[in-house]
Every structure is written in structure tokens, then in C-alpha cells.
Amino acid sequence: MSSEGKISWNFLKNVSDTLDSYRIRALIDAKNEILKAGLYDESVFYEILFKMFDEELLKYRFLEFLKYKKDHDFKTIEQFANDQRMEISKVLGLLELLRNENLVIIHELCDTIKGDDKEPSRSVFKGLKIEVIDGDFSKIKPVYEPVKVIFDSKQCSGCGICAGICPVKCIEINNGFGKIDEQKCLRCGLCYLACPRSFFPKRLMRMIQDNASSIKEYESFGPFIEAHAARTKIPSIAESCQDGGISSTCLYHLIESKKVDLALGAKMSSDPWRPEPSIMETTDDIIKSAGTKYVNNPNLILMNDNQIKGKTIAVVGVPCQMQALLKSQLYNIGIPALNCVKYRIGIFCMESFPYEEGFRKICEKLNVPLTEVKKTDINKGKFFIYKKSGEELNIPIKDISYLARMDCEFCYDLTSESADISVGSIGAPSGWNMVIIRTQKGKELFNELLKKKLIESKDIDDVKPGLPMLAKIANIKQNKCIKHVNSIKESNKRYPNY
């Protein structure tokens, strides 16, 4: 057989494997149910199907490429990326899929930096060894899991993306916790693919954010281009915002300058202090929604709202939501709403509280009726409530940590590493924000805010306590997460694969 013949044969075999893939079959077989659910019309359905097909085909081609040898290292990744004219990060993404489907084993070669009572042991990446599992691949047909496994293991962060993209709308998130209608579920696995808690290859995601071509180690708050302290100069935002008002100012500018059509975030519902997902269309909407909400809110369930269709959006959210969006970008699953996301504005998040069992109880502890709360804040290890009467109350975070969502213990990310621009108060002087610029897009946005005099900023070297404080707190959160995940691993329970 000529080499051309071989390539054609392999290609046909890969196409056949792809068509046989459960993920593709589930979509094809359920075409009528999907169209009936009304979220996607026929043209969008085909768009998703063909994108999924391309991704699956690429995965099988990579597997075929790996099969010719038993063991591989990073050079194989580079070689496949060169052959296919693909980014190395994309090939690493395919490798993660193969690992998740138990078709390869990835051994990360690391140097271990031994820990002590304060710091758990850490590993520093040196290289990869990839082992291809023996066996007849054509007989291995993974069934793609829905995120039920994430709900059942109490690891769901409540980001909402699964409910936002499910083609048959069979996921509900109520009070921050999800449920699947198993009668309706197709087992297409789209939700699992997008979920930040199914698997989230942290090193790869950091590499993507850094636009790097190799895996590196980064600060505990992830890769960044620049950092600043900044605050808004828009008076109406300054009045209602938490600290420097930078996330609201970003949205305000993006809407006003028509760089995006809509913003997706949270606003207060008619229940006092219970946030709800919100699509904002005007600068007035942005001003009304300004201010941090410490109650968990599944903003991303609105990803497929009719209002968003065909529009460009900026999303503001917590780290787990930024992770879901970045992961969906790596695994391009063809869902139009995900391609509409032009900016990711991340906010810092140490932990979040459920409304009923968390935030309401904190108010009860401080003896403040919810209707009397004017503003809330977390600062210097304390949770503050400012009453409408002007009175200020606080409670140490350690005394209310047990009220936070349990799943937040699985969260290593304090600073929204997966955002274009991350905003929070840690490290910044009172009334200012710490702003971490992660991508070129984030940098352009920040520079526009400065140029239009919508914000003022300080050189980060002049800011106290500044980045060392941010690194310290980010490290504390990261270490807490590592310890928690390690303890879950030891008890042989499911854990998020970071």
C-alpha cells in the first residue's frame, strides 16, 4: 500500500471511530429531541455537531499518532502540533481528553519541594511521559458522563455553565445546587466537557493564559502581564461599588463604547441580598448591579438566553465561572453563546455562601435583618456588614467558614486566573482595587479606561501591602485546596482532576 493509501486508510478509520463515538452518536440520535427542546435550531444543531465531530476526529487522529510507539514525551506533543499546524496547548487539551477516557496515562515528571506543617509538599513540573494503554481502541467506547457525578460528589461550584449549554435543558440549578432530569439526559457529555470540576488541567490553562509554548511554574495567583491598583472615576459607580469599582467600570465602558452588546453578571433579586443572574444592556443596568455579592450565583445559566443569541457579551464572574469559560474555549464545542464571549472580567473569591444556609445565618449571628443591610465586605480576615443606619458590624471569617459552600474547598483559584482581567481588594489600599491584567485583550481594555479618564491608577510598586499580600493569600487558598484534594484522594473518593 502506498503511503498516500495508508494515510487515507487511517483517515477513514479515524472518521469511522469518530462516527462511532458515543458523543457524536448521542447528538445524531437525539436530533429531534434537541430541536424540540427549543434551545438550538437546525442550523445551530449542525454547527455543534460538526464542531464536535471535528474535535473528536482530531482526538482519534492524535490517538492513532500515539499508537505507533508505546511511550512518548513532550517532543511527541510538539511533533503532532507541528504536523497538524496546531498550538501545543490544543494538543495538550486532546491529551487530557484521552486521559479522561482512560486511553492514555500521563506521568507528570516533577521535582517535589517538601512541605512542612504550614505548607503542603509542592511539585515543580519537569516534563511528561505519556503511556498509551494496551488494547483494541475500536472496542473502547466511552459513554460520556453528565455532571450528575459532580453534583453527587458535592463538588459542584454552582457556576451554571452546564445548565446554560445542555441541549435538552435537563439541568436545573436551584439555590446554588444542581439536579439532572435523567429521563431527558442524552449522555452527550457536553456539560462534563465544559464543567470546571470534571477536569481542569491547571498547568495547561495557565499556559494558555500566558500564551506560552511550554509548561512553566507561575506565582500563586497565576500568569499576568501587569498589575495595578486602580479605582473608578465614575461617581455613580463609586457610590455603590465595593472597593474601587473597576469591574463595573470595565462593563460600563464596554457597553458605552459598543465593544460588546451585553454584559452578563449578577444583580440583586426582589429577595433582599439574594443575587440572581442578570443580562445588562445599558450603562444604567451596570450601575444598578454594582457591588460585590458574596452569595453564590449561577450567572452562566443565562449563556443560552434568547437575549444573548447573535450578540457579543462581556461576562463578569468568580474564578470558577472564568474557568468554565476558558475551558469551553479550549474545547470548542460549537455552542454559539460561548463564541459570543468577548471579555472575561474575573473577580477575586475566597469562598462563597449559599443564601439560606449561609448569608442569612451570618446576618442572624450579627442580629441584622436582611432588609437593614446596606453593604457587605470581606477584609482583613473579617466579614463586615454595614447597616443602613450607618452602624458597622463584623465577625471573623474563621467563625463563619463552616457556613460557606463545601465545594469551595475544592477551589484553588483566588484571583480568577482564567479571566482577561481580574479585580479584587486584596493587596490594594482601602477604596481601591487590585487589578491583575492577564491577556492582551485585558491590557487594551485597561489602557482604554485610563485614556478615557474613567479610572485612575497607581504604580503597583508604590502600593502597600501590594502583590506580596496577594501572593500570600492566594498561596493559603491554593495550599488549603491541595490538602483537601489530597485527603479526598486518600479516601478513594472522586476528586476534581486539576
Ligand code: SF4
Ligand atoms: S445533562 Fe449533560 S450529558 Fe445530559 S444531555 Fe445535558 S449536556 Fe448532555
Ligand code: SF4
Ligand atoms: S461546577 Fe458548574 S458546570 Fe460543573 S456541575 Fe456545577 S454548575 Fe455544572
Ligand code: SF4
Ligand atoms: S471559592 Fe471558587 S468555587 Fe467557590 S464560588 Fe469562589 S470561585 Fe467558585
